[in-house]
Amino acid sequence: MVHLGPIALIAAALIIAKVATELWLCRLNRKHVLAHAGAVPEAFKNIIDEPTYKKSVQYTLAKSKLDEFETIYGAAVLLIVVFCGLLAIAFTSFTNRFGSSAWSAAAFIFLTGIILWLPQLPVEWYAQFRLEDRFGFNTTTPKLWWLDRLKGLLLSCVLGYPLLVLVLKLVEWTGHSWWLWAWGTVLAFQLLMAVLAPVLIMPLFNKFTPLPEGSLRERLLGLAERTRFRARSIQVMDGSKRSRHSNAFFTGFGRFRKIVLFDTLVQQLVEPELEAVLAHEIGHFKKKHIPKMLLASALGSLAGFYFLSVLAQQPWFYSSFGFEPGNLAPALLLFGLLSGAVTFWFSPLAHWWSRRYEYQADSFAAQVMKEPQSLIGALRKLNEKNLSNLTPHPVYSGFYYSHPTLLEREQALAGG
Numbered sequence: 001m002v003h004l005g006p007i008a009l010i011a012a013a014l015i016i017a018k019v020a021t022e023l024w025l026c027r028l029n030r031k032h033v034l035a036h037a038g039a040v041p042e043a044f045k046n047i048i049d050e051p052t053y054k055k056s057v058q059y060t061l062a063k064s065k066l067d068e069f070e071t072i073y074g075a076a077v078l079l080i081v082v083f084c085g086l087l088a089i090a091f092t093s094f095t096n097r098f099g100s101s102a103w104s105a106a107a108f109i110f111l112t113g114i115i116l117w118l119p120q121l122p123v124e125w126y127a128q129f130r131l132e133d134r135f136g137f138n139t140t141t142p143k144l145w146w147l148d149r150l151k152g153l154l155l156s157c158v159l160g161y162p163l164l165v166l167v168l169k170l171v172e173w174t175g176h177s178w179w180l181w182a183w184g185t186v187l188a189f190q191l192l193m194a195v196l197a198p199v200l201i202m203p204l205f206n207k208f209t210p211l212p213e214g215s216l217r218e219r220l221l222g223l224a225e226r227t228r229f230r231a232r233s234i235q236v237m238d239g240s241k242r243s244r245h246s247n248a249f250f251t252g253f254g255r256f257r258k259i260v261l262f263d264t265l266v267q268q269l270v271e272p273e274l275e276a277v278l279a280h281e282i283g284h285f286k287k288k289h290i291p292k293m294l295l296a297s298a299l300g301s302l303a304g305f306y307f308l309s310v311l312a313q314q315p316w317f318y319s320s321f322g323f324e325p326g327n328l329a330p331a332l333l334l335f336g337l338l339s340g341a342v343t344f345w346f347s348p349l350a351h352w353w354s355r356r357y358e359y360q361a362d363s364f365a366a367q368v369m370k371e372p373q374s375l376i377g378a379l380r381k382l383n384e385k386n387l388s389n390l391t392p393h394p395v396y397s398g399f400y401y402s403h404p405t406l407l408e409r410e411q412a413l414a415g416g
């Protein structure tokens with residue numbers, strides 16, 4: 001056990017406050033769902049039948065229980081690793097053995113990340129093969145599940161580790177202004193990934209095929225033409241390989257941008273509904289939501305790097321957690337491990353922002369479709385097929401939801 005300094009105590013208090021808030025929100029939401037569980041609420045009478053509604057309540061409750069467990073378990077692992085002095089001891093013996101170069105320090109950070117990831121695996125396994133399976137969503141085989149994780153691990157070795165080395169090298173090369181250089185480097189890496197991921201990384205996990213010739217393709221290309229959206233490609237992704245959940249998304253930049261529809265979505269919706277979903281995605285593009293979000297996250301990480309550079313100069317920051325000052329790597333690692341306890345409190349703001357964009361994209365879709373009904377039909381089916389929680393507590397959805405609830409979106413569409 002190390003003697004914890006004031007900053008470590010503040011960090012521990014933040015983690016505990018986060019856990020308490022998460023558990024409180026979880027319980028609040030569960031109570032709200034249970035209060036409406038008796039019968040299908042009036043607003044959804046024409047949308048969902050009794051058995052499906054009951055099933056969605058059960059699914060919500062089961063997920064909420066697992067969330068609660070994950071919250072406590074994750075925080076316990078983090079508290080043990082950071083606050084019992086284990087990290088500092090491991091770092092000292094690691095650098096004694098392998099030196100304190102950027103390569104070795106980055107390897108330590110990277111290995112710590114992997115070791116902390118391992119305890120999460122059983123929970124992920126349970127979520128996929130017990131919970132999702134029980135509600136008929138799981139289509140992943142154990143082999144595919146392991147392969148996904150292996151690929152993820154290899155990708156982070158190939159991309160994440162060199163980036164980490166580079167950031168630590170920048171500290172050596174550029175002195176006091178290192179944080180600005182590091183920020184620029186990480187930002188450039190993120191932009192590069194945003195461009196390359198749809199072409200190089202996503203195909204490692206899923207198969208993408210252009211939407212086949214036919215009436216649906218004609219209709220969607222017609223929409224692209226009408227909205228002057230240069231559709232490089234509309235692709236169908238084999239989402240059904242892992243899950244029966246359905247979705248659509250928009251990704252990439254410039255020449256590499258593409259609109260992706262899950263094969264499960266194409267099966268569940270009729271043509272006008274799919275057109276409305278695509279119109280919604282084009283709405284995000286036309287309103288420049290992706291560059292705006294990127295800008296906001298770039299500013300956030302600039303503030304983060306600056307804050308880190310200030311902390312990293314304070315000897316008491318290191319000694320608070322049992323480290324010797326002098327090597328920036330522990331500061332980087334601690335920052336990575338603890339930043340979640342700070343950013344958590346900003347997440348309602350980010351989600352509120354994201355929901356504003358969803359309303360804008362919805363309203364764009366209704367405009368180009370010249371009617372809101374197709375989009376409403378699509379949203380209803382998506383909520384039904386995915387067994388979404390139709391009655392979240394307003395505080396819970398306000399805190400966590402990146403998309404407005406079905407009722408909120410319908411009301412906005414009917415009003416606009």
Ligand SMILES: [Zn+2]
Pocket residue numbers: 280284358361
């Ligand atoms: Zn959207």
